[in-house]
Amino acid sequence: xxxxxEEQLEELEIFNSVSKSSLIKLKDFGEVKxxxxxxxxxxxxxxxxxxxxxxxxxxxxxxxxxNGNKRVIFxxxxxxxxNDVIIQDLPSSINCEIFExxxxxxxxxYTFLKIMEDDFILTKNVMFSLAMKVRRLYxxxxxxxxxxxxxxxxxxxxxxxxxxxxxxxxxxxxxxMNISVTYLADLLGSKRETVSRSLKxxxxxxxxxxxxxxxxxxxxxxxxxxxxxx
Numbered sequence: 001x002x003x004x005x006e007e008q009l010e011e012l013e014i015f016n017s018v019s020k021s022s023l024i025k026l027k028d029f030g031e032v033k034x035x036x037x038x039x040x041x042x043x044x045x046x047x048x049x050x051x052x053x054x055x056x057x058x059x060x061x062x063x064x065x066x067n068g069n070k071r072v073i074f075x076x077x078x079x080x081x082x083n084d085v086i087i088q089d090l091p092s093s094i095n096c097e098i099f100e101x102x103x104x105x106x107x108x109x110y111t112f113l114k115i116m117e118d119d120f121i122l123t124k125n126v127m128f129s130l131a132m133k134v135r136r137l138y139x140x141x142x143x144x145x146x147x148x149x150x151x152x153x154x155x156x157x158x159x160x161x162x163x164x165x166x167x168x169x170x171x172x173x174x175x176x177m178n179i180s181v182t183y184l185a186d187l188l189g190s191k192r193e194t195v196s197r198s199l200k201x202x203x204x205x206x207x208x209x210x211x212x213x214x215x216x217x218x219x220x221x222x223x224x225x226x227x228x229x230x
Contacts, residue, residue: 013079057102071189155227
């Protein structure tokens with residue numbers, strides 16, 4: 001466990017523009033813990049009374065289908081609130097797994113709600129966090145229809161990852177995380193073999209490069225046009 005400073009909190013998206021008094025409370029009541037890939041913060045249907053924020057690294061939120069296969073719903077990185085839905089006082093509705101080595105900031109839910117009561121900006125930030133997830137779910141539902149070919153779904157997912165986690169390099173944008181074909185299948189809720197064939201289509205079209213679990217998007221505009229084309 002380690003402490004966190006007000007300056008570190010101010011840099012996080014979820015705490016943007018909150019009051020000085022709120023920052024002091026968030027510093028005093030927050031706890032930071034390091035987690036390794038594969039660890040779980042919570043699982044589906046668990047009672048959870050802790051709110052979590054990604055301080056560094058990244059996490060996956062996923063569901064299991066009737067066959068026990070993963071479908072990754074979100075990858076969340078630095079500054080994102082993980083389980084804002086628990087303010088509803090219901091059990092967790094999703095699994096949370098550490099994707100990359102991460103430091104996670106945690107708060108007792110009721111303490112955090114009290115801080116929200118006294119700071120509308122913090123409340124608004126949490127509402128924006130929830131709204132962002134809803135919007136992303138709408139897009140996922142659109143892309144989940146059977147009429148969209150898998151290579152287009154994959155292209156759309158890689159474009160989004162390159163925008164959120166991309167690092168510019170000489171010949172494109174590298175997605176700054178290790179991503180296996182199996183994990184891409186989890187992201188798309190599909191079979192590994194199907195995703196592998198779709199990945200080859202993107203490689204053959206010279207839209208991406210893939211080596212040692214690192215994906216480089218050669219041209220984000222071309223990739224965007226590929227998945228938007230009829």
